[in-house]
Amino acid sequence: MNATTRSPQPPLTRSVEDYLKSVFHLTSQGGFATTSDIAEMLSVAPPSVSGMMKRLSETGLIEHVPYRGVQLTPQGRRAALQMIRRHRILESYLTSKLGYDWGDVHVEAEQLEHAVSEKLIGRMADALGEPRYDPHGAPIPTAAGEIEEAELVRLAETKVGSSVVLQEVGDENTERLHYLAEQGLTPGVHLAVIDRQPFNGPTIVRLGDGTTRVVGQELALLLLCRPVDGE
Amino acid sequence: MNATTRSPQPPLTRSVEDYLKSVFHLTSQGGFATTSDIAEMLSVAPPSVSGMMKRLSETGLIEHVPYRGVQLTPQGRRAALQMIRRHRILESYLTSKLGYDWGDVHVEAEQLEHAVSEKLIGRMADALGEPRYDPHGAPIPTAAGEIEEAELVRLAETKVGSSVVLQEVGDENTERLHYLAEQGLTPGVHLAVIDRQPFNGPTIVRLGDGTTRVVGQELALLLLCRPVDGE
DNA sequence: ACAGGCTGTTAGGCTAGCCTAAGTCTCAAA
DNA sequence: TTTGAGACTTAGGCTAGCCTAACAGCCTGT
Ligand SMILES: [Mn+2]
Ligand SMILES: [Mn+2]
Ligand SMILES: [Mn+2]
Ligand SMILES: [Mn+2]
Numbered sequence: 171m172n173a174t175t176r177s178p179q180p181p182l183t184r185s186v187e188d189y190l191k192s193v194f195h196l197t198s199q200g201g202f203a204t205t206s207d208i209a210e211m212l213s214v215a216p217p218s219v220s221g222m223m224k225r226l227s228e229t230g231l232i233e234h235v236p237y238r239g240v241q242l243t244p245q246g247r248r249a250a251l252q253m254i255r256r257h258r259i260l261e262s263y264l265t266s267k268l269g270y271d272w273g274d275v276h277v278e279a280e281q282l283e284h285a286v287s288e289k290l291i292g293r294m295a296d297a298l299g300e301p302r303y304d305p306h307g308a309p310i311p312t313a314a315g316e317i318e319e320a321e322l323v324r325l326a327e328t329k330v331g332s333s334v335v336l337q338e339v340g341d342e343n344t345e346r347l348h349y350l351a352e353q354g355l356t357p358g359v360h361l362a363v364i365d366r367q368p369f370n371g372p373t374i375v376r377l378g379d380g381t382t383r384v385v386g387q388e389l390a391l392l393l394l395c396r397p398v399d400g401e
Numbered sequence: 402m403n404a405t406t407r408s409p410q411p412p413l414t415r416s417v418e419d420y421l422k423s424v425f426h427l428t429s430q431g432g433f434a435t436t437s438d439i440a441e442m443l444s445v446a447p448p449s450v451s452g453m454m455k456r457l458s459e460t461g462l463i464e465h466v467p468y469r470g471v472q473l474t475p476q477g478r479r480a481a482l483q484m485i486r487r488h489r490i491l492e493s494y495l496t497s498k499l500g501y502d503w504g505d506v507h508v509e510a511e512q513l514e515h516a517v518s519e520k521l522i523g524r525m526a527d528a529l530g531e532p533r534y535d536p537h538g539a540p541i542p543t544a545a546g547e548i549e550e551a552e553l554v555r556l557a558e559t560k561v562g563s564s565v566v567l568q569e570v571g572d573e574n575t576e577r578l579h580y581l582a583e584q585g586l587t588p589g590v591h592l593a594v595i596d597r598q599p600f601n602g603p604t605i606v607r608l609g610d611g612t613t614r615v616v617g618q619e620l621a622l623l624l625l626c627r628p629v630d631g632e
Numbered sequence: 633a634c635a636g637g638c639t640g641t642t643a644g645g646c647t648a649g650c651c652t653a654a655g656t657c658t659c660a661a662a
Numbered sequence: 663t664t665t666g667a668g669a670c671t672t673a674g675g676c677t678a679g680c681c682t683a684a685c686a687g688c689c690t691g692t
Contacts, residue, residue: 185649205670218650220671225648237657237670267498268524278518285516287509293499416679436640449680451641456678468640468687 179229184284186231187253188212189222193232193242194250202239248315255311256283256291258304261341263294265305272305272356273347288313306347307338307357307394323397325373326390328363334395335360346389353383355393410460415515417462418484419443420453424463424473425481433470479546486542487514487522489535492572494525496536503536503587504578519544537578538569538588538625554628556604557621559594565626566591577620584614586624 196203209216227234231246260279264270309318365374427434458465462477491510495501540549596605
């Protein structure tokens with residue numbers, strides 16, 4: 171019986187929950203999450219992160235290699251995925267059932283995710299028909315803690331001439347989401363990549379209705395797409 | 402420009418919000434809320450209350466008369482009513498829209514009330530048609546901070562032979578609420594008070610369907626009724 | 633009028649989480 | 663191989679919110 175298996179864990183605090191989510195997101199492509207990346211993502215000073223990492227590794231939620239970074243333990247990953255499920259179910263529910271704009275749900279969910287019970291998340295998921303994606307196209311982990319891992323490519327890195335489906339967009343920036351919605355660049359839309367300007371220039375795409383959009387590189391890096399076969 | 406009008410208040414913490422609600426409930430019949438009553442209601446030690454009362458009176462949310470008790474200032478009352486509105490709208494929403502049992506909503510709302518935005522409460526209230534009472538019959542303050550103050554009488558103190566309508570029941574105890582629901586003792590039900598046993602004995606009532614219920618004094622003190630005219 | 637019991641407050645201490653300032657480590661460039 | 667910039671940690675300090683132990687005020691019964 172060591173520390174990681176010692177019986178009933180006290181409930182995680184709001185802060186701890188947010189740290190775990192950050193580490194999950196920062197390590198989703200593999201590797202370590204660094205102190206400064208976590209600090210920036212959570213808007214805290216780096217020493218605050220060092221301190222929290224120390225505590226979290228003592229409770230067995232992360233693995234900390236000093237001066238290298240951190241990774242989630244299986245236990246930490248479970249907790250992170252539960253939070254992400256909560257967040258995305260909440261976003262979906264607010265959008266579908268309470269008329270929220272997809273640009274506004276993130277901020278609200280960021281608070282609510284720490285206050286809702288598993289039961290409530292279950293009821294919401296049920297009312298929605300167990301959605302698989304949130305309003306921004308991000309996959310929703312199952313109650314069992316499984317999450318779909320798709321191989322997506324940024325629009326900025328697609329081959330000119332190829333066809334893709336816009337799958338997922340970042341949900342943190344309200345104005346960006348409003349702009350994307352205006353442009354018709356929402357998850358599920360079919361895009362033909364017709365050109366890309368050199369020197370980190372914009373990508374030009376054609377939508378299903380024949381209209382085109384000029385998507386700057388900064389934005390095009392944040393639009394995750396699924397390539398369409400046979401093109 | 403004094404302390405109470407000094408510009409943008411920092412948002413209230415979870416603890417502060419719960420203390421304000423307690424003071425509101427404990428002073429709803431007038432008078433002061435005492436340190437020990439607050440301590441018991443919030444399950445904290447009396448010195449914790451003393452400390453918090455000091456801080457809250459410094460920020461102008463309560464008036465503290467040492468060794469006497471506390472009362473809400475207008476500002477504290479506004480904040481308390483806002484929390485009570487949130488709590489009761491949440492209870493109503495969970496019950497009406499997500500299939501929650503009326504015995505379970507209180508615990509969930511107690512957490513959520515600190516995490517929901519005014520906007521979300523507004524959407525929920527809207528989806529419900531601006532309800533005036535929560536599932537336990539308690540009046541819901543308006544967004545403007547008005548609350549209905551009805552003159553209710555405990556069932557235990559009604560006149561034998563009189564007729565009443567059950568208006569409101571306490572929402573804190575899950576088992577009690579389950580029992581009341583089983584007995585058909587829910588807000589809105591019409592009761593004829595047909596007898597009361599002496600020595601703090603039970604009250605016997607007849608429901609609309611002709612069946613009778615024997616309600617022990619402890620319970621009968623918690624059932625708030627509105628007398629029906631002309632009886 | 634006052635003693636004792638109860639209630640309330642003060643004193644002092646703890647943890648979680650944050651901060652800034654001051655080291656320490658790493659790694660790449662010279 | 664050395665060295666310095668930048669990243670990271672350690673040291674020390676702060677607030678909120680809780681606790682227990684000790685002290686103070688209040689009031690009721692005598
Ligand atoms: Mn959050
Ligand atoms: Mn999202
Ligand atoms: Mn609460
Ligand atoms: Mn209620």
